[in-house]
Amino acid sequence: MNKLNPYFNDKDCKISEKDISDYVIQRFEDVKSSNKFKNMLAFHTANKFMIMAHDQVELKKLGNIVASHRKIPFSELLQEYENHLKLAMDKKPTVRTHSNVIMHIFGYFLKHLDQNEKRTFLNNLDQFREGKKTIGQILLEISPITYRCDDTYLASQTYFLLYSDIEHRSIFQPTNIKEDE
Structure with missing residues (x-):
């Protein structure tokens, strides 16, 4: 077993938690570049369980941010989402x-x-x-x-x-x- 990630055997995991977090954050950069809410919604939907594994509290906040998309300007929505996404992905799953x-x-x-x-x-x-x-x-x-x-x-x-x-x-x-x- 890997001491840093006790739920993985080194031979079974070729990517690190940092690689996983970086991948998710990079996919969000793609969403930001598109500047489209439908892409943000698709990102959130596809990453629900990934974010849940990292931080369920932040997942709930992210869901609330997505749900408030008509109440605040999209640029603010993207920034707020990104901030909470990074907080979530910084937390290691257990x-x-x-x-x-x-x-x-x-x-x-x-x-x-x-x-x-x-x-x-x-x-x-x-x-x-x-x-x-x-x-x-x-x-x-x-x-x-x-x-x-x-x-x-x-x-x-x-x-x-x-x-x-x-x-x-x-x-x-x-x-x-x-x-x-």
């Missing part, structure tokens, strides 16, 4: 904050899972909390469920992009189907 995000994600497809799948999911989350699994491994297991449930909102989250353990993902999964001889 096992607890990642667990909270995973439980929120679980809520999106809870109704699509049978009892055994729910039990397996919660067991995997417990293993993450105990340090036996990484966040990347958990997200790797969740990712197919988001596609099975056709949840484009979850699939578009930068949280999956930046934390999933994609090194171990294969598009060619073995099947149990035997060809006729």
Whole structure:
């Protein structure tokens, strides 16, 4: 386990928390350059779980800023959003904050899972909390469920992009189907 990031194994994480924060901040720079509210809204939507993993209080403030878009000039809105985004991304995620995000994600497809799948999911989350699994491994297991449930909102989250353990993902999964001889 990595002492700086106890929820990651060094071999499983090729990017640092600083890289992740820098990536998110740079994407916001793209939003600022576009100077369009729809891009700001899309950014906020795609980064909800990422920001939640870093700072749930700041996420709520950012949501309120986006909701107030008709009340203040857009340039002020961008500046205020950027200030709170940087505060959020400066805070390091913990096992607890990642667990909270995973439980929120679980809520999106809870109704699509049978009892055994729910039990397996919660067991995997417990293993993450105990340090036996990484966040990347958990997200790797969740990712197919988001596609099975056709949840484009979850699939578009930068949280999956930046934390999933994609090194171990294969598009060619073995099947149990035997060809006729």
